[in-house]
Amino acid sequence: MILDLERFAGRERRYWQELEGLLLRFEPGHRPLELEEWDRFQQLYSRAGWALTRVQNGASATDLERYLTQLVARAYGELYQSRERMQAKDVLRGAGRLAVLFPQVFRKHIRLFALSVAITLAGAVVAGVAVSVDPVAVNILLPAGYLQHPGKRVAQEEHHPSPLLNPRTESAFAAGLMTHNIRVTLLVLFLGVTLGFGTAAMLFMNGALLGAVVARYGLAGFGAFAASWLLPHGAFEIPAMLIGGQGGFLIAAGLLQRGRESRSQRLRALLPDLTVIIGGLACMLVWAGVIEGFYSQHHGPGLEPYQIAFGLSELAALTLYFSLAGRKGKPPAGAAIAPAAGVEARR
Amino acid sequence: MTSERRLTLTTPEGLRFDLRLAGPAQRCLALAIDLAAVGAAISLVSTGVGLIFGASFYGAALLTLLEFVLSVGYGIALEWFWRGQTLGKRVFKLRVVDARGLPLTPPQVVTRNLMRVIDALPLLYLAGGAAAVLNRHFQRLGDMLASTVVVCEAGAPAGDFAALRPEKFNSMKACTVPAYRIRQIATPAETRLLVAALLRRQEFDAPARLGLYRELRDYFEARVRFPEEITAPLSDEHYLQNLAGILLPARLA
Incomplete structure (x- = not known):
């Protein structure tokens, strides 16, 4: 049917303009819609949709069609997924909510965390055995900064502490550590898009590094030194890396799982859980950076027991937090994807 | 290979319409503006920090943190407050939307922006760029994970x-x-x-x-x-x- 565009547009224009006006109210700084305005919004959306269909089928008016498409698309988006306005208090409330959601999400995908732990342990055991059997293997397994003989390093740090160890330099060091660790953990997590292989490789390498260091210092008789150095910050940093791996495998599970839902639907369902994991990891790594920058690097004859005790207390507190926090609340409904045994078995 | 592509949506009411997808070239230009904006902001902040703290370690620490927050938070904050747009996307009239045509949710904004750590690999956004060129909806890896697309809003009002x-x-x-x-x-x-x-x-x-x-x-x-x-x-x-x-x-x- 041929449409008399002039008459049609002249008649409908005021409705389109009214709809544009209401759409403007969704922009920041405008008053949100009242309930009765929502009714009107829906009516105008339907009318613009009808107009679009008429123009699509009864006229050759490219620009008008494009204009109506944009109008309808925007209205459709707001109608079917309106978002609440965020204020400063919502950010604070969100931070409080994160403290509850993080352990809930962690427990929900606990099997993927176990997979992370298993791969990291495998790396640690392989490297530990390699260093025990052939001490020269450290040249391959450890970066250049870690190759100094443990005895020399312990003597140097306990008796001649670096003059650079003071609050001013430590603050810069801590800031660098935080940002670096967050970047690396995000890499571990998002490498889940390689169907989990990238995540697994990163976890294995991280485990190998840790295993080689522990074996080297342990075999040289400086196990307590290594524990006092690694435990205070490692109590948060290593679990954070493992939870990053858990997030990576969650992504891989979303990609690999089969079912009635499309891949896109499955991934979309995972996003709330992933966001919670990322938020929680950032908090953990900020803390780990502070401890590593200001505390872990200090060594002295009497300090070791305190540092080890501190690290163990952190581990205990973290275990209690992940085991008990958020038990009373309902677990988040956002992530419909359960860690499928089939996916893990396929790996 | 990168000619105009469209995303066809059908609403629950049976309405059918197309959204014009932004091509990799447009997105690269928008990204260049965003990178320039972040660079300018960092340079401004570093001047301010330098004036307050001088060349001290405290200043270095603060600068490290602010650089990180700016580079990571820029896209997240702007795409949330400007409803799927950053400075570069505003200039080129692009907008990120959910792949079903809906506005972005906070998890989508966070995920697609943080996924840049992968998209930027091995250098100069090669992974993300290659994914976008090969994908029928011009999605980089972050878009695929977050189920988002970048649409072009330029049109005759x-x-x-x-x-x-x-x-x-x-x-x-x-x-x-x-x-x-x-x-x-x-x-x-x-x-x-x-x-x-x-x-x-x-x-x-x-x-x-x-x-x-x-x-x-x-x-x-x-x-x-x-x-x-x-x-x-x-x-x-x-x-x-x-x-x-x-x-x-x-x-x-």
Whole structure:
């Protein structure tokens, strides 16, 4: 049917303009819609949709069609997924909510965390055995900064502490550590898009590094030194890396799982859980950076027991937090994807 | 390989419409603006921190943290508050939306922005760029994970029709049969061509404009013949303006 565009547009224009006006109210700084305005919004959306269909089928008016498409698309988006306005208090409330959601999400995908732990342990055991059997293997397994003989390093740090160890330099060091660790953990997590292989490789390498260091210092008789150095910050940093791996495998599970839902639907369902994991990891790594920058690097004859005790207390507190926090609340409904045994078995 | 692509959406009411997807080239340009904006912000902050703390370690620590927050938070904050747009996307009239045409949720904003750590690998966004070129919706890896697409919002607003029709009286419109016929047979591409030629009038020098309008008139006259006594006195440009007045709604302006 041929449409008399002039008459049609002249008649409908005021409705389109009214709809544009209401759409403007969704922009920041405008008053949100009242309930009765929502009714009107829906009516105008339907009318613009009808107009679009008429123009699509009864006229050759490219620009008008494009204009109506944009109008309808925007209205459709707001109608079917309106978002609440965020204020400063919502950010604070969100931070409080994160403290509850993080352990809930962690427990929900606990099997993927176990997979992370298993791969990291495998790396640690392989490297530990390699260093025990052939001490020269450290040249391959450890970066250049870690190759100094443990005895020399312990003597140097306990008796001649670096003059650079003071609050001013430590603050810069801590800031660098935080940002670096967050970047690396995000890499571990998002490498889940390689169907989990990238995540697994990163976890294995991280485990190998840790295993080689522990074996080297342990075999040289400086196990307590290594524990006092690694435990205070490692109590948060290593679990954070493992939870990053858990997030990576969650992504891989979303990609690999089969079912009635499309891949896109499955991934979309995972996003709330992933966001919670990322938020929680950032908090953990900020803390780990502070401890590593200001505390872990200090060594002295009497300090070791305190540092080890501190690290163990952190581990205990973290275990209690992940085991008990958020038990009373309902677990988040956002992530419909359960860690499928089939996916893990396929790996 | 990167020609115009569209995302067709069907609403629950049965409405069907297309969203024009932003191509990798447009997105690269928008990204360049965003990177420049982040660079400028970091440079500004580092000057401020330098003035307050001098070359101290505290200043270095603060700067490290602020650089990180700015580089990571820029995209997240702007895409949330500007509803899927950053500075670069605003300039090029691009917007990130959910792949179903809906506004972004906070998890989508966070995920697609943090996924840049992978998209940027091994350097210069090669992974993300390759994914976008190969993907039918021009999605980089972050978009695929977050189920988002970047759409192009550039289009003629209704007000632009005014520029096409300075003449109040359109004698050709009175010729009902050829007027309806041209509306029926003119393709969207032909209408677009006509509109573009008229809107870009000032961009052509006089000989080129006269030549182009002559060719267009011949073309459209071959498609539909209006009565000779109506069209003969009209200049080529006037003829095309009248034709545009028939093909486009007059009272939109």
